[in-house]
Amino acid sequence: DAMVIQNPRYQVTQFGKPVTLSCSQTLNHNVMYWYQQKSSQAPKLLFHYYDKDFNNEADTPDNFQSRRPNTSFCFLDIRSPGLGDAAMYLCATSRGSGGRTDTQYFGPGTRLTVL
Amino acid sequence: GENVEQHPSTLSVQEGDSAVIKCTYSDSASNYFPWYKQELGKGPQLIIDIRSNVGEKKDQRIAVTLNKTAKHFSLHITETQPEDSAVYFCAAHSRKGNKLVFGAGTILRVKS
Numbered sequence: 001d002a003m004v005i006q007n008p009r010y011q012v013t014q015f016g017k018p019v020t021l022s023c024s025q026t027l028n029h030n031v032m033y034w035y036q037q038k039s040s041q042a043p044k045l046l047f048h049y050y051d052k053d054f055n056n057e058a059d060t061p062d063n064f065q066s067r068r069p070n071t072s073f074c075f076l077d078i079r080s081p082g083l084g085d086a087a088m089y090l091c092a093t094s095r096g097s098g099g100r101t102d103t104q105y106f107g108p109g110t111r112l113t114v115l
Numbered sequence: 116g117e118n119v120e121q122h123p124s125t126l127s128v129q130e131g132d133s134a135v136i137k138c139t140y141s142d143s144a145s146n147y148f149p150w151y152k153q154e155l156g157k158g159p160q161l162i163i164d165i166r167s168n169v170g171e172k173k174d175q176r177i178a179v180t181l182n183k184t185a186k187h188f189s190l191h192i193t194e195t196q197p198e199d200s201a202v203y204f205c206a207a208h209s210r211k212g213n214k215l216v217f218g219a220g221t222i223l224r225v226k227s
Contacts, residue, residue, distance in 0.1 A: 004158075042204055042217035043159065090158050103149065104215060106158035 003027050004107035006091050012113045013081050021076040021110045023091030030096030032074040033104065034066060037088040049074060050096055078112075086114045117142040117209035121218025128195050130227045138205035138218050139187040147208035148188045149215070150179060152201045159204060163190070195225045 005024045013019040023032065031050050035043035047056045049068045063085070065077040078085055088109045094102035118141040128134050140148075146167040151159035165172045165179045165188065172179050178191040192199055205218040 006158075040220070042219055045214055048214075103161060103164060105161065106151070109156075109158045111156070 004091055004093055004105055006089075006107040006110050008110060009108060010111050010113070012115060013078075014115050015083065016080045019078050019081055019112065021078075021089050021091075021112070023074045023076070023107055024072050025091075025093045026072070027093055027095075027105065028071060029093040029105075030071075031094045031102070032068060033092040033094075034064075034074070034076050035090040035092065035106075037090055037109070039087075043090055046076070081112070081114045083114050086112055088112075116211050117145060117207055117216040119205060119207050119216050119218045121205050121221060123221060124219065125222045125224070127224045127226060130195060130197060130225055132195055134190075134192045134195050134199070134223055134225075136190045136203055136205070136221045136223070137187060138189070138207075139185075140207040140216075141186065142207065142209050142211065143183075143186065144210045145207040146210070148179070148181060149206050150190050151204045151206065153204065153220075154201045162203075192223075195223075197225050197227045199223060200225045 003026050007022045033048040034046045036046055037043045045057050046060045046064055047066055063079050068074045088111050090109045091107040092104040094104045121138045149164035150162050152162045153159045163174050163177050163179050165181050176193045181188040203221045206215045209216050
């Protein structure tokens with residue numbers, strides 16, 4: 001029944017060591033989003049893909065990159081994680097049908113720890 | 116850009132009582148307002164949403180009201196249960212940037 005799947009659920013990495021987080025979806029939605037959520041804060045949008053079109057938020061650090069090889073999968077790459085990048089990373093999807101604003105469905109998140 | 120303010124930041128109620136969480140938004144062009152429930156260690160789950168052409172929507176114990184003139188919307192939970200305890204986020208869809216803007220969240224505690 002899981003519609004938005006994130007792996008792994010918990011990730012530990014070392015300071016400066018590249019890490020990749022994975023998201024997949026069974027909804028066949030056109031849009032996939034990556035959010036960062038720090039403790040006791042609201043989710044913060046990093047970027048999103050509309051099909052293959054990448055849309056970066058103006059304040060997303062260059063350290064964060066994303067790839068979407070096909071409709072179902074999207075990856076978040078953190079090239080050189082710092083201690084400040086420890087957070088919950090949330091993937092979300094929406095239909096992207098145009099015109100009518102779409103509901104976003106979130107995955108369970110990946111908790112990233114940076115040592 | 117769009118700004119969403121959410122109050123209160125924490126709310127404690129007795130089981131069976133009602134809970135109300137309020138949000139205001141700044142962009143009069145915003146047209147979609149979802150509410151998410153987030154339990155500890157989990158992703159946000161959509162519980163109800165409302166679009167700008169509707170003033171109220173209800174789903175069992177949960178209701179949302181929207182006042183476009185005043186630019187505020189509210190979540191109402193009746194007959195609260197301990198499993199309603201979570202963090203609740205409101206959001207507004209901003210046409211500027213075409214994205215959801217979230218409120219800061221409300222920690223709801225239902226005491227049994």
